[in-house]
Each structure stands twice: as C-alpha cells, then as structure tokens.
Amino acid sequence: MKTQKKNTWAIFWAVLAMLYFFVPMLGTFIFSLRMKRGVLSFQAYQSVLADSRFLESFRYSATMGIITVLVSVLLLLPTVYWIYVKVPWMRPAMDIITILPFVVPVIVLVFGLIRTFGRPPFQLTLTTFGTDILMTAGYVIITMPYMYRAIDVGMRSMDVRTLTEAAQSLGSNWFQVLTQVILPNLRIAVLSGALICFATVMGELILADFLVRPALGSYMAGIGRSKAYEPAALAIISYGLTWVCLGLIQYFSRGSQEQQLTGR
Template sequence: MRRASLWSWLWVTLGALYFAVPLIATLEFSLKAERGRYSLTAYRTVLSDAQFLRTFTFSVEIAVVTILVSLLLIVPTVYWVHLRLPQIRPVMEFVAFLPFVLPAVVLVFGLIRIYSRPPIALTNAVWSTNVLLVAAYMGLALPYMYRAVDTGMRAIDVRTLTEAAQSLGAGWPTIIARVIFPNLRTALLSGTFLTFAIVIGEYTIASFLARPMFGPYLANLVRNKAYEPAALSIISFGLTWAMMAGLQWVTQRSPGAAQVTAGPR
C-alpha cells in the first residue's frame, strides 16, 4: 500500500508539473516586456486597451444569453423526455452529440450560406447576426449542457417529485422553476461553466461572422504583439480559475434536494 501511495503521488506530481511548467514559463515571459527587469507593462497595456474591454464584455454578454437560452430550452426538454418519453432518450443523445462530429468551420459556412439571403437574411443586421451567433454557440455547447442536465436528471426521482408537486397543486411552470431547477443546481452550474468557457475562447464562428469577440481579439494580438498575448493568456487563465472557485463555493454552500412546495398553477 505504501508503494502504491508513492506511485500515486509521483504521477500526481508529474501531472501537476506538466500543466504548471508551461504556465510558469508564460507568466515569466509576460513579465519581460521591459529589457533587463520584470515589470507589469504588458498587463497594463492589455488592461488599458479599450478593445480588450469591449471584446471581453461583448463575449460575456453573448455567453450569458447563450447560457440562459440553452437552459430554458434543454432543461424542460430533458425533463419531459425523462418523465414521459424515456424511449427516445437514445435519439436525444445522438442529436446532442452531433456537434462533436461537425467542425465549427463547417457549421459557420452552413449558417452563412443559409441565413445570408432571403427569406431569412440574418447577417444583414447587427442584432440578427448576434442572434445567429448565439444559436451557433448553443449548438457547440449542446453536448456539454445536455450531458450535464441529463446526468443531474438521472440523479433525482423526477416522477416522484412531479407527482408530489402536483398533489400540492403546482402547475407545470411551478414544477420546473421551483422543483426541477433547484434539484439540478450543481449540474446546471457545471454546464454553465463549460458553456461560458466555450463562448469566451471560440474563434472560428466569431471571426467568420465578423463579431467583436474575445477569441478573434486574442488571435489578432498574437500576430502583432509578443508579451501582451502572454499576459492576456495569464489573465484568461486567472478568470477561468476564478469561475471554477466560484462554482466550487456555490456548490458547497448549496443545500441538498429542494423541498417540494405548492405554488400557483
């Protein structure tokens, strides 16, 4: 057992070094913008860039909209499949995992070809292009969001919770909002985090739709700068870990299964 424990710690240490060494090297390189000494010049340049704030803010807005629409679409659908149509679950899983075999460049070319001309010309206006962008990101995030919701739904007794809520006079909107969603809190947070990470780092779709997203901004910065992209990578890594820490904090503080409460129909 002692030998097994030593081997376990050895592999954990090697795995940690595999991820930590490139990160430390990137951090050190980002601090060498001034010759001969370490400084935060690259970080100040990035954070003071109006384009960085604009693209990051826009990406966060698109990510929030994508997450909300995905939850409103996927959660009721998966709930109804588990409750009434369990026999079509394999079909749902097949459809949900189709984005894995469809490259983003193929997806965006198909969207542009279909929605750039009448009768549905969505690329002719900014707001409609944003709608198309959100729809594309929903497709990319579908496997992760669906798997998170489906796993969470399997962990609870959907039929019993539904019957208990109905016996207390709750209607379908109340059941979904006050019974199903609270019991899926951890699963929904996992899907939300993955969706947010996908939207923030995506490049291909945002580039071809010509939207001011964070991914194309980072790619353009890499072409023209040396130290600023490294600083931006460290900032992005820090934001990602901050989200993971927030997710961990919320899930640890969240209560157990939600209580079934009566509500208006």
C-alpha cells in the same frame, strides 16, 4: 518492495504531468512580466487592461456568454424535464442527438451557418442583430453536449416523476412545478453546465472570427499577430478565467462526484 516500485513509477508520471502543466504556465507568466526591459513588471497587463478594445470585446463576449447560457437553459431544461416525465423512452436517442455537435466541427458549422443564413430567405448576416442571433445559436449548439449532460445528470439524481406528481397533487401547474420544484433541485447541475458553457464562449474564436463580431477570441487573435508581451498576459488572464469557472463548478458541486466534460 513491489509497492515501492509501483509508487516510484506513479510519482514519475505524476511529476512529468505536473511539469507539462506548469512549465508553459510559469514560462508564460514570467514572459508576460518582461515587457519593460531589465525589470519584471505588470506593464503588459496594464497595457491590455488599458486597451478599450479589450474591455469592449470582453464585455461583448461576456454578454454573449450569458445570453447563450440563458437560451441554452431555456431550451434544454424544459426539454430534458419533458423527456423524464413524458417520454423516457427517448433518452437513448437524445444521448445520441446531443453529441451530434461533436460530429460537426465548429469550422464546418460556421461554414454551414454562413452559407445557409447568409443568403435569402434568411439573410441574417446582413445586420449585426441577425449575426448575433446566428452566433448565439452557434454557441448553443457547440455547448449543447455539456449543458445537456449537466442537466441530465442532475435530473437523474432525483425522482422527477414523483416530485412532479407530488407537486401537482398539491395544486401546482406545470410552470410552477418547473420553476419552484425542479429548478431549485437542479441548481448545481445547471450552474456547472452554465459555467462550462460560459467558459467555452469566452474562449471561442471560430464563430466570432468568421461572423466578424468583436469577441474576445478575435481580439486575442488580432493581438497575437501584432504584439509580443500582451498575448502572454492575455493567456494568463484566460487561464485565470477558466480556472475561476472550473473552481466555481468544483465549489458548487462539492461532494457530488460529477465528471467533467471537456472538448474544444
């Protein structure tokens, strides 16, 4: 009888949670279908997809996302590898350093970036290229906690030192060890880090908005101010995109119980 009662409560909270998840999603979806009076249609989606600014901003954000992932992996993978092989005593310190981006809210970060690099001697904000560099750097910083942890978890699950020594004894140099031994074994970890990273960049508003670059986030914010049904359609598209990214992570890391890192 007792377990019966417990179960009832568990189901109550679970149902409540699912309502909280699904009602806004469902509401948004139905709302997005109501652009044409009296009938349900996908016109809002057509209108979004037909908007060349949407496609451009989508392409821009996707490109930035990929660049961010590349820079992030290039920066963090050798770093984490080095820590595991050469300076393992640095690991606790690195755990702290890599959560520092959480300490500086994005709005403060962008404020600082603009004030620091918008002036001489850097003046990066004067050119689009310079601004894009600044944006990428910002993205790498804000996604660092996720990427670092993903790679760290992956490294921890294999004996990096022994693998390295084994590969070296067989005649590999450092670069070969990293690209031919370590990276293949870290595929899943890097991939899930990359997907989180990519999803974050795709939905990001602050950096793009204040650095005035045509990213998806700024486009959406603009649409929100001027249209009624397209934002709902965009929200659904955005849901879908996040869903795909997380789905891919789950798909790739099936079996390994990796904890999802989250944040804003």
